[in-house]
Amino acid sequence: MFRLLIATLLAAFAFAAQASVDVNKASQAELETIKGIGPALSTKILDARKAGDFKSWADMVDRVAGVGPGNAARFSQAGLTVGSASYSAPTAASKAPAPKAAAPAKPAAPR
Template sequence: MFKKILAVTAMLLATAAYAAVDANKGGAADFDALKGVGPAMSKRIVDARQQGEFKDWSDLMQRVKGMKDKTAAKLSGEGLTVNGQAFKGAATAGSAKSETRAAKPAVAAAK
């Protein structure tokens, strides 16, 4: 019986470790638990949130220094959400960059 209780407890703790942390609800300790977030980033998120809740990922990235597309995509993969939404801008940003790169040779060839 003790082994079953221990196994269930371990499963619950593992599930809690992979739970998403919302930028509008989490505390500094919650953010610190995410891989890639240290005390400085946690403090910046909490301080920016004191001005008001984040509307979306772009709002979070504008108000938190050091939070760019690459960082947002990484932290979203680790479980960070904004209003329950994962970061979706990385695919759009990556597509725009590849389209720009593809267009440059054509412009250079036209000259």
């Protein structure tokens, strides 16, 4: 019986530790519960959020210095969300530059 109680308590704490934190609603203390986010980065996030909520992970990566795709993926795995969305890395197709349009043909030189 005692083992069941301990197992239940440990499971509850593990679940609480994995609870998601919405970057648009979190306080500084809540942001700092995410592994890798300390006082300096949480301050940068809150300062960027003053300009408006983050619309997506890409918006957060663009607006917060120190948050790139790698950190975004790690923070998402640790429970950080933008809205209710977890981070998903951009695909290779979306990273590739768009093909350039063909240059217009030059008229032939007169003979």
